[in-house]
Amino acid sequence: MDPQVFSDLDFSIVCQAEVDLPAWLRKLTGKSGWQLFFEEEGEACEAYSFRRGEEEAEVVLFHTGHATVEVGERTLYDGSLFADPECARLKYFNGESGEPILVN
Numbered sequence: 001m002d003p004q005v006f007s008d009l010d011f012s013i014v015c016q017a018e019v020d021l022p023a024w025l026r027k028l029t030g031k032s033g034w035q036l037f038f039e040e041e042g043e044a045c046e047a048y049s050f051r052r053g054e055e056e057a058e059v060v061l062f063h064t065g066h067a068t069v070e071v072g073e074r075t076l077y078d079g080s081l082f083a084d085p086e087c088a089r090l091k092y093f094n095g096e097s098g099e100p101i102l103v104n
Contacts, residue, residue: 011094012094012095013095014094015091016093017081017090018088018091019088024069025050025059025071028076028077029057031052033053034052037050045061045062046060046061047059057071065082066080067081
């Protein structure tokens with residue numbers, strides 16, 4: 001299905017963010033091998049817990065686009081999920097039809 005292109009928006013837009021969390025943790029920590037062991041979906045966010053040996057990390061993705069990453073007691077990231085273009089891949093959809101759209 002090819003994305004539609006619109007100049008005047010008269011409908012809602014849904015944004016979907018795809019994030020490779022183990023790759024992001026590898027980038028932030030410099031260490032590979034993070035394994036997902038727990039995930040929880042809440043009303044305002046989604047939380048993911050990872051382990052790498054004895055180390056534990058928690059990634060929280062808020063529906064507002066904010067994200068936090070903590071490893072042990074240290075906060076490695078606290079900011080916009082979209083600040084790093086390599087982190088999140090964004091896709092946009094027509095909120096009414098579900099059809100993919102291009103947003104410039």
